Amino acid sequence: MITKRDVEHIGWLARIKLTEEEKSKFTEQFNSILDYFERLDEVDPDVPPAHNISGLVNVFRADVVRGSMSRDDALDNAPKKEGEFFKGPRVV
Amino acid sequence: MLKSRKEPGDVIIGLEVHVQLNKLNSKLFCGCSPKYHDAEPNTHTCPVCLGLPGALPVLNEGAVVDAVKVALALNCKIEERTLFYRKNYYYLDLPKGFQISQYDYPIAIDGKISVNGTGGGERHIRIRRVHIEEDPARLVHKGPIECSRYSLIDYNRSGVALIEVVTEPDLRSPKEAREFLNVLRNILEYLDVFDESLEGALRVDANISLAGGTRTEVKNISSYRGVEKALLFEIVRQKNLVRRGIKITQETRHYDEKRGVTISLRTKEEEQDYRYFPEPDLVPLGVCNRIDDIRESLPELPDTKRQRFVQQYGISEYHAKVLTSELRLSNFFETVASEIDPILSATWIADVLKGELNYRGLGISAFPPKHMIQILQILRGKNITEKSAVQVIRTILDRGGEPADIIKQKGLIKVEESTIAKAVAEAIKENPAAVQDCRNGKNEALHFLMGQVMKKTHGRADPNIVNKLLKEKLQCT
Ligand SMILES: [Zn+2]
Numbered sequence: 278m279i280t281k282r283d284v285e286h287i288g289w290l291a292r293i294k295l296t297e298e299e300k301s302k303f304t305e306q307f308n309s310i311l312d313y314f315e316r317l318d319e320v321d322p323d324v325p326p327a328h329n330i331s332g333l334v335n336v337f338r339a340d341v342v343r344g345s346m347s348r349d350d351a352l353d354n355a356p357k358k359e360g361e362f363f364k365g366p367r368v369v
Numbered sequence: 370m371l372k373s374r375k376e377p378g379d380v381i382i383g384l385e386v387h388v389q390l391n392k393l394n395s396k397l398f399c400g401c402s403p404k405y406h407d408a409e410p411n412t413h414t415c416p417v418c419l420g421l422p423g424a425l426p427v428l429n430e431g432a433v434v435d436a437v438k439v440a441l442a443l444n445c446k447i448e449e450r451t452l453f454y455r456k457n458y459y460y461l462d463l464p465k466g467f468q469i470s471q472y473d474y475p476i477a478i479d480g481k482i483s484v485n486g487t488g489g490g491e492r493h494i495r496i497r498r499v500h501i502e503e504d505p506a507r508l509v510h511k512g513p514i515e516c517s518r519y520s521l522i523d524y525n526r527s528g529v530a531l532i533e534v535v536t537e538p539d540l541r542s543p544k545e546a547r548e549f550l551n552v553l554r555n556i557l558e559y560l561d562v563f564d565e566s567l568e569g570a571l572r573v574d575a576n577i578s579l580a581g582g583t584r585t586e587v588k589n590i591s592s593y594r595g596v597e598k599a600l601l602f603e604i605v606r607q608k609n610l611v612r613r614g615i616k617i618t619q620e621t622r623h624y625d626e627k628r629g630v631t632i633s634l635r636t637k638e639e640e641q642d643y644r645y646f647p648e649p650d651l652v653p654l655g656v657c658n659r660i661d662d663i664r665e666s667l668p669e670l671p672d673t674k675r676q677r678f679v680q681q682y683g684i685s686e687y688h689a690k691v692l693t694s695e696l697r698l699s700n701f702f703e704t705v706a707s708e709i710d711p712i713l714s715a716t717w718i719a720d721v722l723k724g725e726l727n728y729r730g731l732g733i734s735a736f737p738p739k740h741m742i743q744i745l746q747i748l749r750g751k752n753i754t755e756k757s758a759v760q761v762i763r764t765i766l767d768r769g770g771e772p773a774d775i776i777k778q779k780g781l782i783k784v785e786e787s788t789i790a791k792a793v794a795e796a797i798k799e800n801p802a803a804v805q806d807c808r809n810g811k812n813e814a815l816h817f818l819m820g821q822v823m824k825k826t827h828g829r830a831d832p833n834i835v836n837k838l839l840k841e842k843l844q845c846t
Binding site for chain 2: 286290291292328329331333334335336337338339340341342343344345346347348351352354359360361362363364365366367
């Protein structure tokens with residue numbers, strides 16, 4: 278059961294400010310998603326967890342330099358920049 | 370081995386050491402160069418390490434080999450199957466909103482290394498785990514961290530390969546923590562997996578509590594030298610709170626290196642908030658079939674080298690320990706010992722040269738081994754005194770130059786026996802009272818006369834000859 282306090286905490290983890298209206302809306306939505314997932318309780322719990330479904334192991338690349346993007350390209354999509362840097366709000 | 374029993378008043382310290390695998394050619398999951406230290410900001414990035422949509426990480430094989438090397442050197446058990454996870458937290462230094470790390474299935478567990486305990490004796494420090502993860506980007510703050518209003522981000526460091534070495538809470542003092550880091554750093558240097566001289570190469574988070582008390586985590590200790598200071602500060606802070614009856618809160622604190630204090634970061638994130646889940650873009654890793662090959666490729670490690678030095682060169686355990694405490698120093702010693710008597714070499718390198726280097730905050734690379742060989746050859750030929758040899762070493766460190774030139778310029782060639790004899794005769798003539806005292810068996814008087822002779826010969830007389838001649842002349846013993 279997801280409470281309004283859980284939603285507030287998740288909002289804080291994502292650094293998103295939520296209005297009171299959004300908080301109750303999301304509480305309801307989270308709970309309906311969880312209800313949906315309850316169906317998984319019907320599955321036999323003895324099945325080992327599948328961490329990866331590809332069946333592959335040990336996919337590597339050799340330790341070689343492949344070159345990087347130009348700084349202009351890298352900064353091109355940044356919503357905020359300052360000189361040669363990306364710029365963002367201070368987060369604590 | 371001393372038991373790591375916890376007693377009241379004890380401090381309990383566990384470390385998480387982040388080591389940059391900065392000798393690799395590329396980052397952990399992409400082909401960008403990790404050599405960002407002299408690079409212009411944001412010039413070593415690509416869609417993978419910028420976290421652009423659709424970019425896929427591919428694991429650097431070299432990083433895995435390095436991690437296994439470190440794990441083996443720390444006497445860890447390599448896990449058969451190891452997985453990557455997403456560690457979710459929202460911070461500017463993580464372009465994807467998560468860090469690719471390891472969680473339930475780290476690459477290695479259950480290691481140990483021994484260090485000199487604070488109370489003497491050897492202490493075994495258990496290693497809980499070693500895992501691989503990516504380095505976050507570097508933030509550039511305007512002003513001190515707690516009052517800056519925005520951050521600038523350089524993603525050059527984003528995605529550089531790190532290993533994290535996590536100890537059990539077995540360390541009992543800040544000094545022991547520092548000793549542990551010295552031993553670890555030395556092993557990493559021998560393995561040639563990292564260059565400690567680069568900024569950010571080794572970063573430490575420390576968990577610390579007083580026995581029976583709440584623990585705090587001190588993050589962001591960015592040099593191994595800072596560890597002892599940060600921990601000392603935190604212990605004093607916790608003890609003061611206890612004394613005043615204030616409860617210690619479990620929290621994360623940031624170490625401010627410049628001011629030497631720890632500051633509360635008021636974070637509300639806890640372990641479960643990281644919402645670890647398996648990284649679906651990376652497949653599992655199983656390196657067991659390669660352990661034997663990697664083990665065979667390991668270089669001689671500090672402990673083995675120390676034992677070899679004692680056996681092969683017949684030097685003391687203490688000298689062997691000092692000389693193997695740095696890879697370059699041990700190489701320096703072996704170069705010199707191939708030309709000069711090893712015991713003489715060990716004494717001059719471990720006791721004299723190392724002390725002079727430490728005093729100046731210099732490393733062994735500041736002194737060419739061929740100069741040491743020349744100085745010891747001249748010394749062995751009894752052409753300069755020990756005191757002069759020290760003077761030559763100091764001059765080379767302070768101003769540079771060749772030993773032979775310095776000896777000539779400063780006139781350090783030992784004076785002839787006839788000159789010493791002349792000085793002895795003068796000293797006896799000028800100091801009748803001391804001569805009398807000496808004949809009456811007063812040792813200080815003999816020392817005084819020796820001093821007079823040394824003065825007259827500008828400290829370049831061989832003290833043994835001075836002593837011999839004075840005793841002959843005065844016929845005192
Ligand atoms: Zn990249």
